[in-house]
Amino acid sequence: MKFAIKAVAASLILVSAGGAFAQKGETVKIAWLDPLSGLMAAVGTNQLKSFQFISEEFNKKNAAGVKFEIIGIDNKLSPQETTSALRSAMDQGARYVVQGNGSGPALAIMDALEKHNARNPGKEVLFLNYAAVDPDLTNSKCSYWHFRLDADTSMKMEALTTFMKDQPEVKKVYLINQNYSHGHQVSKYAKEMLKRKRPDVQIVGDDLAPLAQVRDFSPYIAKIKQSGADSVITGNWGSDLALLIKAANDAGLNNVNFYTYYGSVTGAPTAMGASAAGHVYMVAYAHLNLPGEINKIVVDYKKKFNDDMYTGAVYHAFSMLDSAFVKAKSTDPVKVAAVLEGMKFKSFNGEVEMRKTDHQLQQGLFISKWEKAGGKYPLDSESTGYTFVPVKYYEPYVASTPTSCQMKRP
Amino acid sequence: MNSEFFVISLLNGVSYGLLLFMLSSGLTLIFSMMGVLNFAHTSFYMLGAYFAFTISGVVGFWPALVLSPLLVFVLGAAFERYCLRRVHKFGHVPELLVTFGLSYLILEVVQLVWGRSTVPYGLPEQLQGPLFSLYGTQFPKSRSFVMLVAMLMLVSVWLLLTRTRIGLVIQAALKYPEMVEALGHNVPRVFMLVFGGGAALAGLAGVIGGNTYVTEPAMAGSVGSIIFVVVVVGGMGSLAGAFLASLLIGLVQTFAVALDYSLISVFTSVGMTVTENTFGYPLLKLTISQVAPILPYLFLVLILIFRPKGLLGTRED
Numbered sequence: 233m234k235f236a237i238k239a240v241a242a243s244l245i246l247v248s249a250g251g252a253f254a255q256k257g258e259t260v261k262i263a264w265l266d267p268l269s270g271l272m273a274a275v276g277t278n279q280l281k282s283f284q285f286i287s288e289e290f291n292k293k294n295a296a297g298v299k300f301e302i303i304g305i306d307n308k309l310s311p312q313e314t315t316s317a318l319r320s321a322m323d324q325g326a327r328y329v330v331q332g333n334g335s336g337p338a339l340a341i342m343d344a345l346e347k348h349n350a351r352n353p354g355k356e357v358l359f360l361n362y363a364a365v366d367p368d369l370t371n372s373k374c375s376y377w378h379f380r381l382d383a384d385t386s387m388k389m390e391a392l393t394t395f396m397k398d399q400p401e402v403k404k405v406y407l408i409n410q411n412y413s414h415g416h417q418v419s420k421y422a423k424e425m426l427k428r429k430r431p432d433v434q435i436v437g438d439d440l441a442p443l444a445q446v447r448d449f450s451p452y453i454a455k456i457k458q459s460g461a462d463s464v465i466t467g468n469w470g471s472d473l474a475l476l477i478k479a480a481n482d483a484g485l486n487n488v489n490f491y492t493y494y495g496s497v498t499g500a501p502t503a504m505g506a507s508a509a510g511h512v513y514m515v516a517y518a519h520l521n522l523p524g525e526i527n528k529i530v531v532d533y534k535k536k537f538n539d540d541m542y543t544g545a546v547y548h549a550f551s552m553l554d555s556a557f558v559k560a561k562s563t564d565p566v567k568v569a570a571v572l573e574g575m576k577f578k579s580f581n582g583e584v585e586m587r588k589t590d591h592q593l594q595q596g597l598f599i600s601k602w603e604k605a606g607g608k609y610p611l612d613s614e615s616t617g618y619t620f621v622p623v624k625y626y627e628p629y630v631a632s633t634p635t636s637c638q639m640k641r642p
Numbered sequence: 643m644n645s646e647f648f649v650i651s652l653l654n655g656v657s658y659g660l661l662l663f664m665l666s667s668g669l670t671l672i673f674s675m676m677g678v679l680n681f682a683h684t685s686f687y688m689l690g691a692y693f694a695f696t697i698s699g700v701v702g703f704w705p706a707l708v709l710s711p712l713l714v715f716v717l718g719a720a721f722e723r724y725c726l727r728r729v730h731k732f733g734h735v736p737e738l739l740v741t742f743g744l745s746y747l748i749l750e751v752v753q754l755v756w757g758r759s760t761v762p763y764g765l766p767e768q769l770q771g772p773l774f775s776l777y778g779t780q781f782p783k784s785r786s787f788v789m790l791v792a793m794l795m796l797v798s799v800w801l802l803l804t805r806t807r808i809g810l811v812i813q814a815a816l817k818y819p820e821m822v823e824a825l826g827h828n829v830p831r832v833f834m835l836v837f838g839g840g841a842a843l844a845g846l847a848g849v850i851g852g853n854t855y856v857t858e859p860a861m862a863g864s865v866g867s868i869i870f871v872v873v874v875v876g877g878m879g880s881l882a883g884a885f886l887a888s889l890l891i892g893l894v895q896t897f898a899v900a901l902d903y904s905l906i907s908v909f910t911s912v913g914m915t916v917t918e919n920t921f922g923y924p925l926l927k928l929t930i931s932q933v934a935p936i937l938p939y940l941f942l943v944l945i946l947i948f949r950p951k952g953l954l955g956t957r958e959d
Contacts, residue, residue: 274758274858411932439899445935447855447864450654450785451899455931457779458647471864474760474856484772484780499760503856539759614762 256297263321268306296557311340332363358565362545370590374637381545389421391597391631406461411440418467449479469494474503481507501613512602518544521609590637599624646777659892660792666872668843674879681741685748688862690848695763703766711845718841877955898934
């Protein structure tokens with residue numbers, strides 16, 4: 233009898249423990265679909281390494297007790313390739329997919345998952361978008377299976393223009409962007425928001441250059457100079473930003489401030505170097521010298537790969553999934569999606585919330601300035617000796633923008 | 643457009659044009675001498691930049707300026723000797739394909755050795771900063787250096803081909819290889835030297851272009867198409883033509899950026915109203931500055947239609 237009571241008690245404890253940690257010991261396969269070849273290969277490689285590195289960190293100590301496994305597949309930055317990469321990822325048993333470079337491929341994944349998840353109950357797949365910032369993805373084209381961890385174009389512009397509003401020297405603004413959806417949106421929101429917040433500011437130029445076609449930006453710099461602009465807003469990334477700033481440095485355009493989205497992304501820091509110090513601002517949800525747990529990750533990453541861990545949303549992805557697994561007591565995407573809606577969790581930029589209406593992470597944004605590294609901000613970008621030093625932090629509500637999403641829930 | 647902007651743009655256009663010329667002269671040379679359209683030409687440009695990055699880290703920029711093209715020369719010559727020569731007898735298509743394959747190979751090797759990211763290949767102290775200031779805009783020393791080297795290169799290649807014995811042999815080997823061979827010259831070796839020389843010119847462009855712009859694995863691909871435009875527009879195999887075409891393209895691209903005119907502004911100037919509902923609005927609203935970087939390709943098509951032999955080309959075929 234005594235033994236029986238003990239056995240029942242023991243099994244009860246076991247069952248309840250099992251109930252609390254149903255997901256414990258499970259392997260969670262995450263498919264990473266982004267470019268590893270072509271123009272964006274450098275950026276993609278850096279981000280894949282970030283995912284692998286941070287997954288290992290989380291494998292050591294995550295509250296849910298799961299094991300993350302990253303499957304990296306090259307999508308060649310093309311929506312078609314992305315669709316077949318997604319198919320292959322699902323064949324390999326991935327129930328979570330992450331992607332970020334380009335809103336075209338992101339949309340392709342969302343479309344494919346809408347169909348797949350409707351047709352294959354029990355095999356649903358969840359999409360965590362860590363960098364595709366087209367506002368449409370959480371507005372007119374929003375999907376239940378899509379969660380965005382980066383701040384979208386409109387949110388970043390909201391923070392950027394709020395900052396620029398208080399800079400009295402900003403009088404004439406020049407817009408130069410890449411001629412595709414992202415560049416168009418940066419230009420559109422810049423004009424709208426500046427008009428609202430600083431109607432006295434003049435837009436003296438609005439250029440759209442073809443994506444990754446221009447080798448020599450000096451003609452554009454001559455044009456900016458001629459326009460008399462004191463500030464430039466640009467959503468350019470990769471070589472388009474690097475060459476733009478390089479040309480500005482060469483021409484001695486140092487009375488103009490550059491307000492950028494992607495100043496810390498591969499290539500740009502090297503191009504900026506010492507000569508751009510004090511003239512380049514960046515709006516982002518992170519910077520290299522964040523305190524806390526992420527700091528150790530960024531430092532170790534640099535030690536291991538001699539590269540920068542600039543995609544902070546990767547950390548968001550794991551800490552969010554970890555919290556969600558614990559809360560849902562499962563790693564099943566259907567249950568996880570349900571708890572993710574409206575979930576609040578702590579991340580490196582304060583408490584963040586996955587907004588229920590459109591699955592857009594509401595988070596604080598930093599405005600940072602390209603300056604010499606050291607003191608409180610010792611980590612430099614691409615070993616240049618310079619880094620983005622935060623000059624302003626905006627709470628999530630400041631950068632929050634409304635949504636028109638009419639979410640269809642299964 | 644005021645005079646200040648005009649002068650600055652002129653300088654920018656010319657210096658960009660001269661870099662294009664440095665890039666395409668080797669291709670032109672190889673094509674005119676050997677009839678090989680070298681798809682891997684810009685890969686040699688990239689190699690030049692990466693070699694210079696590594697060498698300048700060890701012994702400084704100025705030795706790298708000499709050593710790096712020499713290294714590319716050796717690689718180019720070796721490729722001709724051990725690879726291109728073997729497929730030569732099968733005709734043009736295998737030749738084209740083998741250079742095409744080489745370009746992929748070099749890209750992968752570069753990514754393996756130097757990584758996929760940008761490397762910090764900077765300018766030496768002496769070339770940093772402005773050379774002079776015009777109306778408050780600085781003209782960087784680096785760009786002036788590009789212009790200087792390109793001019794020196796043009797002059798020395800031209801002198802080599804027209805005023806020296808080896809140039810004479812090269813030119814003769816092009817037109818009458820059997821005769822030159824009968825006279826006791828080693829024609830295959832001449833070809834090897836020409837190919838190596840062409841590659842070295844691309845390498846030299848890389849040494850200079852790599853730090854004026856950015857040294858990264860995508861750098862070869864991004865200039866690949868434009869140099870073919872230069873060669874075709876200039877006239878297949880004409881060095882002078884390539885020079886003219888590079889300058890022309892450099893200037894066209896530079897000045898086009900300044901022109902914010904679109905078809906809409908043309909229509910409105912003649913009194914027509916264009917709204918967002920007008921048929922073809924997205925096309926009509928494109929300004930010249932937006933299409934500036936693709937104008938050379940339009941130019942290419944027009945040249946092929948109206949003057950297939952190019953501006954200064956002599957070949958009719």
